[in-house]
Amino acid sequence: MSFMLGxxxxxxxxQVDLGAVYIDTDGVEKPMPDLLADHGFNYVRLRTFVDPAAPFGxxxxxxxxxxxxxxAYCDLDHTLEFAKEIKAAGLGFLLDFHYSDNWADPGxxxxxxxxxDAETIEELADYVREYTRDAIDALIAGGARPDIVQIGNEVTPGMLIHVPTNNTDCWGNGSARNELNGSTANWDNLALLLQAGLDGVREVDPTIRTMVHLENTDHPAGAIAWMDRAQQFGLDFDILGMSCYPAYQGPPSVWAETFGQLAQSFPELSFVVAEYGPEPRAVIDVVSNIPDGRGLGAFLWEPTLSGSWGRSLFTMTSEGYRANDEDFAVYDDLRVQLGL
Incomplete structure (x- = not known):
């Protein structure tokens, strides 16, 4: 299997609905999946929200x-339509379930x-299982079978924990803990919810690889403790994804230490960098050096956006988003290095 350069x-x-166009380093306007493929990218990750049109969605x-x-961007309908375009470009597809109507992350x-309206954790788990199963069914029926399915987004603190309040902003910050929840304070609940997501995938297609995503790459003991609990509850997934942003998770030397300890502690597990900013050489070096070829790939997060996590690989011009020569030259080199 080729390294996932995603x-x-x-x-x-x-962005496209707002009129965006993407211009490659050769000056040619291209759909984003084709532009990335021309520089060695072979995988795309898409997040999906349950109902972005719901209150506080x-x-x-x-x-x-x-x-x-x-x-309602990032709902299942939008995800399906874009995933078909990704598949048509010959790219692999990683589906990222947030299990929320809005952003899900450690906060x-x-x-x-x-x-x-769920009154028990079993009822909440049924929602997870049925939603997951129905979404995978719809994607496969629509010609966009995901190759990997991520069960939750940065679930270090757990999943399905909070509800909005009068203080909640449009990104979901300022929410309150719900009495019935799947936080790591109650691993019985969290394990039931994660297992429901895994079961929802496997009920449809047991050959789809499954992944869980944490963000505490700067805290190897915490990541190992989380995985220890997951294994104690019998959770069986194929890949552990980790976030790697210098602004949040420290320098690459720390990531390498965390991946090294995880690989030693869990010899059957494979790994990806689920998200990173524009530090591709450092990230690829860390992942490529995970023992026994268990570092499967890395996914750059939102190359057209800039923020505290990193900067865009594109420059906004009057013509559209223009790919930066210097940034994409790095990926051209990595394509050769990785044999893609």
């Missing part, structure tokens, strides 16, 4: 008008609006 480009459909702007969207894991 990117999360979930924002592209939203990704598209509604509840808690901040700046977040209002023209459509918030908001239970979807439609699932908040």
């Amino acid at each position: 990117a999360d480009i979930s924002s592209v459909p939203e 990704y598209a509604t702007g509840d808690g901040g008008a700046a977040c209002v969207k023209a459509a 918030k894991q908001i239970i979807p609006e439609a699932w908040r």
